[in-house]
Amino acid sequence: MADPVIETQGLQKSFKGLDALSGLDLNVPAGSIFGFLGRNGAGKTTTIKLLMGFLKPDGGHARIFGLAATDAAAGVEIRRRVGFVSEEKDLYPYMTVEQIIRFTRSFFPKWRDDLVRRYLKLFDLPPNRKIPDLSKGMRSKLMLLLGISHGAELLILDEPTEGLDPVAVEDVLRELVALAAAEGTTVFFSSRQLGEVEQIADHVCIIDRGAAIVTGSLDDLKAQYQRLRIVFGEESRTPIRWVDGAEHVRQEGRTVEILARRNVDAILNQARSLPGASVECFPVTLKEIFLEHMRRN
Numbered sequence: 001m002a003d004p005v006i007e008t009q010g011l012q013k014s015f016k017g018l019d020a021l022s023g024l025d026l027n028v029p030a031g032s033i034f035g036f037l038g039r040n041g042a043g044k045t046t047t048i049k050l051l052m053g054f055l056k057p058d059g060g061h062a063r064i065f066g067l068a069a070t071d072a073a074a075g076v077e078i079r080r081r082v083g084f085v086s087e088e089k090d091l092y093p094y095m096t097v098e099q100i101i102r103f104t105r106s107f108f109p110k111w112r113d114d115l116v117r118r119y120l121k122l123f124d125l126p127p128n129r130k131i132p133d134l135s136k137g138m139r140s141k142l143m144l145l146l147g148i149s150h151g152a153e154l155l156i157l158d159e160p161t162e163g164l165d166p167v168a169v170e171d172v173l174r175e176l177v178a179l180a181a182a183e184g185t186t187v188f189f190s191s192r193q194l195g196e197v198e199q200i201a202d203h204v205c206i207i208d209r210g211a212a213i214v215t216g217s218l219d220d221l222k223a224q225y226q227r228l229r230i231v232f233g234e235e236s237r238t239p240i241r242w243v244d245g246a247e248h249v250r251q252e253g254r255t256v257e258i259l260a261r262r263n264v265d266a267i268l269n270q271a272r273s274l275p276g277a278s279v280e281c282f283p284v285t286l287k288e289i290f291l292e293h294m295r296r297n
Contacts, residue, residue: 083147137163233276
């Protein structure tokens with residue numbers, strides 16, 4: 001198995017005595033599109049700042065390309081190979097779009113002007129407009145252009161589609177998938193938009209209170225779950241207790257919906273043994289998995 005592009009072990013960080021990260025373990029495979037999920041305050045942005053070397057951990061370690069994220073000399077090499085879009089979308093305010101492109105180009109010998117032209121047109125970025133005059137969504141697109149055009153092997157994106165209209169969101173997601181497929185670029189992105197993550201990610205990690213509570217291949221995670229809908233007849237009664245594995249049970253009238261993570265066959269047999277009950281199975285969404293773990297945690 002190839003070495004991970006991003007790896008953290010036992011990563012810890014606190015602010016004023018409050019834990020932001022409490023032993024975070026991450027393993028991001030090369031070439032993957034990795035969705036990094038959690039509610040507000042879960043530790044997503046803190047993790048990204050530690051990976052980029054903007055903060056130092058209180059414990060554990062973080063590596064990118066096998067290099068220590070906290071090492072100053074390694075940080076130069078990491079930044080050369082990483083494209084970064086911050087949640088704040090900060091850029092030099094005194095520059096125009098064209099000026100910041102020329103400025104950034106000077107640091108990267110493998111800079112690709114063909115990609116600059118492509119994304120200026122695709123993202124409809126005005127070259128002569130100053131940074132403060134750009135919307136947050138346009139600054140997101142500009143930062144993506146800068147990261148992609150210098151030939152980044154890894155994109156670290158914090159809420160990359162925030163402020164974008166639906167058409168622009170689709171453009172950005174399509175380009176991220178194309179980069180991973182054609183260039184082998186690894187994409188690590190934090191997002192509150194679960195639908196967008198499910199649309200393009202092949203791996204996910206859900207964190208809560210600074211620790212990973214679910215991580216792995218998205219297909220594998222979704223295969224572990226089934227959503228069951230059971231409609232009872234007029235005379236039948238729902239069981240007082242369902243078989244172990246019924247993670248979340250919701251009843252409305254004669255209809256019961258169950259999110260099952262294990263023992264699906266046993267739950268189905270229990271439901272089908274009830275007089276007049278009809279049972280259907282449905283695949284689960286990432287949103288359902290996310291909400292279930294937030295409830296349990």
